[in-house]
Amino acid sequence: MARKKQTQTLSDDRRVRAECFILCDYAREENGKLYIVGGGWDLIIPQSLPLIYPAFLAVKIVLPGQRAVESVNFRIELLNKEGTALGEPAIEGNLRGTPVENFGDGEELPKATVFLALPLQIQLGQPGDLRVRLCVDDETVAETGFTVAPAQLTGSPIVTAERAGSTDGDDATEMSPTSKSRATRP
Numbered sequence: 001m002a003r004k005k006q007t008q009t010l011s012d013d014r015r016v017r018a019e020c021f022i023l024c025d026y027a028r029e030e031n032g033k034l035y036i037v038g039g040g041w042d043l044i045i046p047q048s049l050p051l052i053y054p055a056f057l058a059v060k061i062v063l064p065g066q067r068a069v070e071s072v073n074f075r076i077e078l079l080n081k082e083g084t085a086l087g088e089p090a091i092e093g094n095l096r097g098t099p100v101e102n103f104g105d106g107e108e109l110p111k112a113t114v115f116l117a118l119p120l121q122i123q124l125g126q127p128g129d130l131r132v133r134l135c136v137d138d139e140t141v142a143e144t145g146f147t148v149a150p151a152q153l154t155g156s157p158i159v160t161a162e163r164a165g166s167t168d169g170d171d172a173t174e175m176s177p178t179s180k181s182r183a184t185r186p
Contacts, residue, residue, distance in 0.1 A: 018142035020060035027058035027117035068112035
């Protein structure tokens with residue numbers, strides 16, 4: 001039984017994988033690192049629809065074994081909640097990594113890590129749940145989702161939680177709702 005588990009692990013080690021796949025306001029790849037600003041959002045509250053929403057995808061892809069030295073095709077697709085692609089892929093391209101040998105028992109396959117900061121122009125037509133999918137050589141490697149809320153006017157109040165202050169100087173841990181204005185991006 002231990003042998004079977006080892007075979008399964010080896011098989012998984014030969015698959016392309018995304019170690020990071022995150023929607024963000026801005027991303028940059030520099031010197032083998034991803035710099036991410038405003039990452040991890042999953043809700044867009046537009047002022048009006050339809051809208052072209054500027055965003056970035058920060059991606060870290062590991063290309064194992066022979067794929068580390070071959071050129072592989074990738075695409076980014078926008079999907080509806082049923083998983084159907086909405087139009088043509090948002091981005092298509094090729095990846096080629098510079099392999100780095102794993103150090104250890106000598107039996108590890110070479111691998112390459114590729115960092116991508118991909119600008120997107122997401123066309124939003126109506127409220128709903130959407131997904132962004134990364135495919136490498138026609139295999140789904142990663143997905144993330146977000147929701148488009150119904151359009152709301154700028155400055156609409158939203159309810160947030162703030163720490164309630166106390167009159168005796170203690171740090172109160174009780175939370176109280178307050179009204180705040182929504183920040184919007186151009």
